[in-house]
Amino acid sequence: MLTELLRNYRDRVEDQLQSRLSERSGLEPRLQDAMRYSLLNGGKRMRPALVYLATRFCRGSLEQADTAACAIEAIHSYSLVHDDLPAMDDDELRRGKPTCHIAFDEATAILAGDALLTWAFELLSQPDSTITAQIQLQMVQALARAAGDLGMVDGQAFDLNSVGKQLTLVQLKAMHSAKTGALINVALELGALSAEATEAETEALRQYGTALGLAFQIKDDLLDIEGDTATLGKPQGSDQARNKPTYPALVGVEQCRAWLIELQQEAVTVLEPFGSRSQALVALAQYVIDRDH
């Protein structure tokens, strides 16, 4: 049932992205191609799904959340394009396909990333009859804070500079909270905003998102050790090979598995007061720790 819901949300945001991108045309078709290539590459669309799930949890409509779903995927997509660059993680493969700078070239990849990042804010600020200007503005603010030098970019910078260094657990958690947690949390926040959520709903989603984000990262680290290259779409063991700090390296694989279960329970507990509305989010927390890629 969750699988079908996630597939529906994935298809929905893909349709939205396709049609919104197809309306665009600039001087340089190669730039548009690179944006399209990076955005429509068969990703899981986890962050848009979080937007939709949060909207539905808060009794909002999917229509109100479409723009936010597209915007957050544009941000996620830009971050992957820039992270893969030679000066950054230097990855040639992403989801089993050549990364943007390999399929195109490095300059085009830098610019496509810049364009996707900028597009996210263009989307969120477009005239929208389904939500108020005040809420749209709050969405822009939330996304900018989560994505920029107080959030994702900060985490990425810290990550790059900690390769080969021994981090404490506190530092590693802070890094991931910025690098991946901020975007997961803001996905839920955007969904809540689009539905004009109550304080209680927003706060529950915040706590849920923090647990979910940490679980997501721990699971990623475990998959890097345990998964295989074909399923992951990237070379297995690539974090280890680069001597990147990971949770399993710091606390051990067994401790990580126990931690995942704790986090899943925490995520479920904060949603309990909301009864059956939280069903899909509860199932998602289970899915995040069970997935094999």
Next chain:
Amino acid sequence: MLTELLRNYRDRVEDQLQSRLSERSGLEPRLQDAMRYSLLNGGKRMRPALVYLATRFCRGSLEQADTAACAIEAIHSYSLVHDDLPAMDDDELRRGKPTCHIAFDEATAILAGDALLTWAFELLSQPDSTITAQIQLQMVQALARAAGDLGMVDGQAFDLNSVGKQLTLVQLKAMHSAKTGALINVALELGALSAEATEAETEALRQYGTALGLAFQIKDDLLDIEGDTATLGKPQGSDQARNKPTYPALVGVEQCRAWLIELQQEAVTVLEPFGSRSQALVALAQYVIDRDH
């Protein structure tokens, strides 16, 4: 008198940028340092000045325009950091100082650019008691459209792919209109928005900006031929050396000089109906074609 005004506006936006940046802190001080280095590097602050000039032209207050002035400089600054990267223009010198990726490293420069770009939208969406949410949202929209794949990034992509190619005058104008013109125009538009300008004021500023932007670029091309390295802060003749398409290469130096005078007259003519209010903008149009760097 214009020189003093521009100095005041420059000092004003520098103070604003300094204080707004100093409030920030993330996990990675190196990222903050790179942002500060790139943003506070002694630029002319032409785009913030345009915001302030447009605001004053429309009888707005400078306070209402401060945030927009900072945001547009953040965008300009990010674009320079990314343009200078090895995969792009590969410049080691900017205003006589090492470029960001030389002073820091390439990964940090990519991230600092991303962070500055994102910060611009964070700034524009911050709670602001001096302007309405509706106008703030319009500012976000205008800046995103001017900066992204329909504007500056598109122009930069087209520019990179036209090195060594023979462009027509129409193509060259379209490229510069996207690459530098869009940001100049949106600076004036942000100033107009902050002052809740009339349609007539906004339209006059749009026409003025288009003439000014083209004049700015033609003058830049001329300076690349005629200026010297010390005054320009970059190697003289660098466009020629890279076989970049330029206006002088296409229509000749003499024709460019005549064109500059025509554009300056055009810029002045559209402002005439507004009388003495347009004095500073008129003087600026003269300054743009007279400058030696």
